[in-house]
Amino acid sequence: MELTQATVNELLDQLSPGGGSLYLPSDLDPQAVTDLLADRYGLPRTLVLDGFTDPTVDDSKGGALLVPFEGRAVKIRAWAYGDQWVGTGTARDAEGVERPVLVVARREVPKPSAVAPDEDEDVDWLERLIRITGWTQPAQRPDVHWAEVESRLGTPLPSDYKRMVETFGVGAFDGYLDLNQEPWTDLREDGLLIWAGTEHEDLYCWRADGDDADRWPVVVRSFDGEDVPFDCQAAEFVCRILVDPDHRFTMARYFDTHWFMTYRRSA
Template identity: 75%
Template sequence: MELTQATVTDLLARLGPGDGYMYLSSALDPEGLSVRLDSRYGAARTLVLDGFTDPTVDESKGAALLLPFGDRAVTIRAWAYGDRWVGAGTALDAEGTERPVLVVAHREVPEPPVAAPREDGDVDWMERLLRITGWALPAQRPDVDWAEVESRLGTPLPSDYRRMVETFGEGAFDGFLALNQEPWTSHRQDGLLIWAGTEHENLYCWRTEGDDPDRWPVVIRSFDGEDIPFDCQAAEFVCRVLTEPDHPFTMADYFDTHWFMSYAEID
């Protein structure tokens, strides 16, 4: 079987919109299937490796993908995609032969709570973002040397942005809004630092006004050069575009549930 993205799309369509699984031809390369799914959904989490299940696997990490195979799973990797888990790898069939498998299951993402104020009266938008995306992994880049980055840039950076990078690492919200691991400076002459972007070539920036970076407003530099200001900071902006259908840059029209597509390898 020639393994192309069209082939993968066809296989997923055969599984349907609900929970389902299938054993595939032994001639299919399971690693090739994983590579195709990586390019579509981002880095996978390994649930089972060489027959041993990660003991931390639960519903928030794709445990539903393992149910069809019982103790017959050999290697299973999981991808989060909106309200769906996608899994692939190998498992023993009824005759005890190890074969490639593809499996899908419903992904439950908790409803984000109303943004509650902190003790100082401000909203913790990063905490809300964790709930919106259903993020349950450990911090991906907890040891970023921000002193070195800020010294090189010549400016301190907003604290919510630093928390986003430390928590999520390299990747994109809903596989679309890509988080820069440090700000881009290509529009610094315009007073802008770029903290994220999209495939539509919109740049998500801060207007670097004043000495307090936690008060820098978000500005969208559109693909045609227009600057669109927003009176909020980065984490709040991401929360709003994910959940508010009326937001001018909304992503809520495309997905009912949201996730962060990690580009890093997740063990």
């Protein structure tokens, strides 16, 4: 079997949308399958290594991927993608032979309506974002030296943004909205700092007015140069574009279930 992204697509099509598992030919390099999926879905989570299952694994972390192998999994890596878990690695077949595998299972996260705040509620938008994306991993960058970053930029930064970077690290919401690890200053002459962007070349910024960074409004600089203001902070803005199909910059039209794609680390 020639292993390409097209081959992986064909295999995944056999398992979607209902889910299932496949034992692949024994002469197939399981690491090559992992690498192809990592190029597509980002950095995987390890569920099983050398036959030992991570004790923290449950349904919220891809545990459904292990069910078909009935304790015979040897090494399984997993990715969240929309309403699916995708996994690959190796497992022992019915004859006890270790073979490469590919597995897909349904992924459940809270419905947007289940996490929607009341109008009068004091909302922690970062916590809401964690729930919307089904994020269960530990903080990815808890030790960022924000004092150094803020000193270099010459300005304090919004606290919700700093918590987003500490929590999620390098990657993109729904594999689409890239979270900058520190603001870009390309639009500083326009009074804007860029905290995120998309492949469509929209830039997600703050209007950096005043000393209280937590009161800076979000401004989207669209690919055609238009500035669109929003009276909210970054974490609230991301929550809203993930779940509100009527938002001007909505991502809800593409996915009903959301996730954060952690980018693959360089070797």
